[in-house]
Amino acid sequence: MRVQFLQEPPFIFYFMIFFETLIKILMLFLGLAVINARNPVYSVLSLILLFLLSAILLIYLGVSFIGMVFLVVYIGAVSVLFLFVVMMLNIRHAELTSSELYYLPVNGLLFLIPLSIEFYQYFKNYSRPFNDPDIMSVDYLKLLTSLPDSEVLGAMLYGFEFGFSVLLAALILLVAMIGSIVLTQNFRNDVKKQDMFSQLSSAFTTSINIYSIKPKT
């Protein structure tokens, strides 16, 4: 990776490069750790860290709203779900099975081909903010006419343009909630339960039958 400077950049740009590279390497290793960790708890922990790093990255890039949403939703909801499931279920340690080795060529191919294409495209064009010659001037017009990202998002979400998508997203969440409850319902037979509706709707006329019995002589 060659970095070209037209002028001598300020010191902060080196920090920026270091920060960005660090984040990238950490995310890469965390991603691998999610899959290959020995303990399921370790893999969930790596997942949480991955989400955290991506939130940091997004805030670093200036979109603070989306970063905070990542924090709240991804880490606060999804990872918690994973943690609950990992703790509830008894997950065994699995060794490398022979069938995985059998499928390794195919899977390796399926993984390596896009990777190589990706690297080929990556090394074709590599852009830096430093290639811009005018780096010391401030674009006041851009500053004045730009809105913060949360306001932009709010205008789009609750306006006419994408309001419908919000409703759909809400519907999806509703379905997910109902679905997860229904799927994990546990009907236990050995517990006494009360059926309130039938209790409240019992009346004199339906619950007592009067018979007249004559004794046999």
Added chain:
Amino acid sequence: MGVAILFLPLLSFFLVSIFGKIIGTKGSCYFTTINMFFSFIFSAVLFFNNYFCIKTYTYFIWLDSQLLNVTWNFTFDSLAVGMFLVVTCVSFFVHVYSIEYMSGDPHQTRFMSYLSLFTFFMLFLVSAGNYLQLFLGWEGVGLASYLLINFWFTRLQANKSALKAVFVNRFGDFFLGMSLIIIFYCFKTLDFSIIFSLVHHFNVIEYNFCGFTLNLINVAALFLFLGAVGKSAQLGLHTWLPDAMEGPTPVSALIHAATMVTAGVFTLIRSSPILEYSDVLPIIAVVGSFTALFGASVAVFQNDLKKIIAYSTCSQLGYMIFACGLSQYSVAFFHLFNHAFFKALLFLTAGSIIHALSDEQDIRKMGGLGRLLPFSYLMFLIGSLALAGLPFISGFYSKDAILELAASSTFSYGYFCFVMGAASAFLTAFYSIRTIVLVFYVRPGGLKSSYVTCHEPNYFMTLPLASLCLLSIFSGFIFKDVFIGFGTDFWINSIYTISLNTTVSESEFLPVAYKLIPLVITFLAFLVAFLVYSTNLYKFVTEKLYVSNLQFFLNKKWYFDSVYNYYFSSSFYSFSKNLMFKDIDRGLVEIFGSFGLAKFSGNLSSFVSSNLQSGYLFNYIQLFITGLLVFFISIFFYEFYVNFELISSTIIFYLILTKKNNV
């Protein structure tokens, strides 16, 4: 009215075959007979009406595909109305006869309907206006003959004979079809009126076939003749005719005397323009004369009454064919006309004799019936004399005319035909008298029970016999001038003879010796036969070794049947069964046809689905990712050409890899 003649029998066939149970046996008999009577009346009227004009009716279109344009047209010209008269007359008499003859049979309704069907097809063939209709009638007649020969279908011999008739006729049909194709190729049409006016101009067309340059008219005429060989039982394809006697006697009278076997002769007469401009007339004449001799010689030593008459039919057909071969189409037709009547008479009389003796057909077991069945004796005698050509009975006019024309013909083969014809005239007379002697004169040779119960038939059977007898005596004299009279204008356009072949007046100036030869040898044959068979002379003659060899040779029909069986039958059978049926029909056609395709696609889909849809989650995940990556890679390669083999090879590669199902 002409079309009514055609469709009355068809109507009666349909109604009787569908509603036979409702109408009842007697009802169906009378219904078909009355329809046939009306056909006969109409055809007689038509015969007199059409003396001076030709009528052609064109109805709607049958085939209309660019060049081939076939309409339903019926032509009622002189030839057609002449044949109508013959066919309807004999058919009517046979219907009346079979009311009584088949009255004990539980399937009589079916029989009458089949007779009507056969008559319809024959009339259809005769009135055809184009070759395709003729072919349709031809095939229909073959079908009807199969149905009728196989009438008593529970009998094994009848089954075999019917199949034999169908197979041997099929040869002829194939040749006729080939000639149809060649005619169409040459003339681009199948219409009679167009073809016959154009033959003269097409005589020089050459066609290159496998290195041979052929004249197409020759080829077409040759194939037409081969078709006639099949249908009219000429030598080579004659083997079906004697075995067709397995059917009931009215069937033999109708089909194998008067109508179906004359379809071949009719076709040759109808195609006279084509034959005239071709070079196959010598072939026709020679084959016909050989057939005449063959039929007569084989009939000399046969022992079954109906077979004798069948071989005599074969021989007389040979006469007709070689008359056609000498370009004397009108005389051939006249002989056909007369022959129909006396042969039908002979067959029906034979039927009444057989009926009287409770189904005894072997003439060695008959004898002495002259006093017991005088009417049948009279009919048989008259029929035989007509057949033998006794002067001034009907057979004489046509048969001797043929022989005179053969003798006076300018062709080299004419004399040969005359000699063969004369020899077969001798043999004809010989076996006729032999039959009469053995059936009516000699000491009785059968069971006493059959002689005790023998009786003359009732009116239904005797009236047709009487009418046919009158016809067979007088038809020759009455119709002589119409058909073969000098300068007759009956055949306006139906028969064509090129001027080279016209030899009518030469026969008038023949030396008297040639005219008397047939007469003399007929009487000689009468004498010899009478002497040999009514005394014990024949025992003395036949016990000599060489005569018994000759007897065997002639009795076994010149060993034609054995030769055919030995050389051809088994090889044809194994060819058709092993190659055609097993290897092609059940092999090639099933593999490359719809059955194999269905099976292959079923197998392919089950292979694909059982390997793709293993049910394992993991395989499905692999599939998802594979599809996704194929999509991505194809986007990456958007500037290059992605071909079908790449994609299909990846899919097959994946399929083969996931054959093992455990993860």
Added chain:
Amino acid sequence: MNYSSYALNFLDISSCLFLIGISGLLVIRKSLISLLMSLEILLLAVNLNFVFFSLYLDDAVGFLFSLMILTVAAAESAIGLAILVSHYRLTGEINIEDIKYLKG
């Protein structure tokens, strides 16, 4: 200062995370949970991709769609885990080799 094209530098981790997620789908070492977690990694990678491109193209639609993807990811992980739990209740374990209910 034009920071827009800076977001393009981060496309490599986005795609690497995507590929890691895919390899996690193919290589299921331990149990079915790792499959769901690799699905989460996939969705995260796609999310980041959308954000980076929306930063580069200066269009806010990318953010919006990233929010939608977030929604869907959360919903899908909830339902996936619910299915996992009920599968665990049905059989005593979550082993990916034994899942062949889709056969037929």
